[in-house]
Amino acid sequence: MPRKPAPDTRERILDAAADLFDRRGVHAVGMQQIIDELGCGKQLLYREFSSKDQLVVAYLERSARAWEQTVVAVCAVVDKPEDQLVELVRTVQGMAPNTRGCPLRNTHAEFPDPDHPAHQVSLRHFQDVREQLRELARQTPAADPDKLGDRIMLIIDGLYVSGSTLGPTGAAATAVGLARDVVRAEIAAAAV
Amino acid sequence: MPRKPAPDTRERILDAAADLFDRRGVHAVGMQQIIDELGCGKQLLYREFSSKDQLVVAYLERSARAWEQTVVAVCAVVDKPEDQLVELVRTVQGMAPNTRGCPLRNTHAEFPDPDHPAHQVSLRHFQDVREQLRELARQTPAADPDKLGDRIMLIIDGLYVSGSTLGPTGAAATAVGLARDVVRAEIAAAAV
DNA sequence: GTCTATACTTTGATAGAC
DNA sequence: GTCTATCAAAGTATAGAC
Numbered sequence: 001m002p003r004k005p006a007p008d009t010r011e012r013i014l015d016a017a018a019d020l021f022d023r024r025g026v027h028a029v030g031m032q033q034i035i036d037e038l039g040c041g042k043q044l045l046y047r048e049f050s051s052k053d054q055l056v057v058a059y060l061e062r063s064a065r066a067w068e069q070t071v072v073a074v075c076a077v078v079d080k081p082e083d084q085l086v087e088l089v090r091t092v093q094g095m096a097p098n099t100r101g102c103p104l105r106n107t108h109a110e111f112p113d114p115d116h117p118a119h120q121v122s123l124r125h126f127q128d129v130r131e132q133l134r135e136l137a138r139q140t141p142a143a144d145p146d147k148l149g150d151r152i153m154l155i156i157d158g159l160y161v162s163g164s165t166l167g168p169t170g171a172a173a174t175a176v177g178l179a180r181d182v183v184r185a186e187i188a189a190a191a192v
Numbered sequence: 193m194p195r196k197p198a199p200d201t202r203e204r205i206l207d208a209a210a211d212l213f214d215r216r217g218v219h220a221v222g223m224q225q226i227i228d229e230l231g232c233g234k235q236l237l238y239r240e241f242s243s244k245d246q247l248v249v250a251y252l253e254r255s256a257r258a259w260e261q262t263v264v265a266v267c268a269v270v271d272k273p274e275d276q277l278v279e280l281v282r283t284v285q286g287m288a289p290n291t292r293g294c295p296l297r298n299t300h301a302e303f304p305d306p307d308h309p310a311h312q313v314s315l316r317h318f319q320d321v322r323e324q325l326r327e328l329a330r331q332t333p334a335a336d337p338d339k340l341g342d343r344i345m346l347i348i349d350g351l352y353v354s355g356s357t358l359g360p361t362g363a364a365a366t367a368v369g370l371a372r373d374v375v376r377a378e379i380a381a382a383a384v
Numbered sequence: 385g386t387c388t389a390t391a392c393t394t395t396g397a398t399a400g401a402c
Numbered sequence: 403g404t405c406t407a408t409c410a411a412a413g414t415a416t417a418g419a420c
Contacts, residue, residue: 244398
């Protein structure tokens, strides 16, 4: 084992934790497993995250940030807002099949207690995403932007679920086409 | 009080278990809680279900049966297959907001291990539903029935997720309208 | 002093015995 | 129906390596 400067301890812990949480679920992963995976001591983990709940919250916030970055990346590559919406769906379609679904959705399902911080953080994320998609839709010439944003969100939610269970050839395969149709229809309705 | 005839023991146990599982999640509910809810002895429960896993499987199979009955009920009330698809979405929209989402989806998220019986039962259900929706779509004059069935499934999945998190005024509010548009578009495409 | 590794305490669950 | 064996996991504390 090399020396331990460990300035990026937090990130390394989150890397290991996220990998395990994503694959096996939060409840199924014990703190000891994360420690074993890291090859570090218990002290270090509990120094950074004083409880499992806090670790889970950090994991969720990080997953939420990853989504933000996805949106930023898509918007940087694609010009028109209407194409950005479709491209977002395509991006999710590319990711979902290899995973167990959206980390935030899965963790939300694992923590039904409304008082639990993990529940609150994920719920907040869903509200943010909805507003974000509506905002994006408002930049298109859609007749009803809020409706369009909500429909894209519905498609993304369904895509995550279908894609992670039935795989890329399941119902998820139709998501991008559906998104395109939805965007087109809403813009056509405005042109009348 | 009459002696123990208990022909419906299984159902009574499942009633109590389903109620708790639906509201708090499977992992969060202990066998003792179910027993307390029933007011019965532990023996009785373990006589019917020799382990928690078996109880969970029975709970899932029962939830799957409930879905089948929903489909049957909708098909009995509504005539045309194209209307049946839309009505199914409307039915889910009516149920989802008061619940924590689809019991099968939630439990699936709680048991990521592919070897776990709960995982397998729920996965099987998703495959069945997909085939069922495609079959229904084949009875419509849709241009591409399989695509139509898949899109309805995607909408239902998204609806369950959105409806149970953001509530009936969230993105879920657009689901029925979207389903109607999708059905119409697919039938219009066939008329060309 | 900082990090690893391990032992220990407490809690809560399944499951079976009486 | 209560009582108990067993086990796993969250945290805490401590002993020891660099």
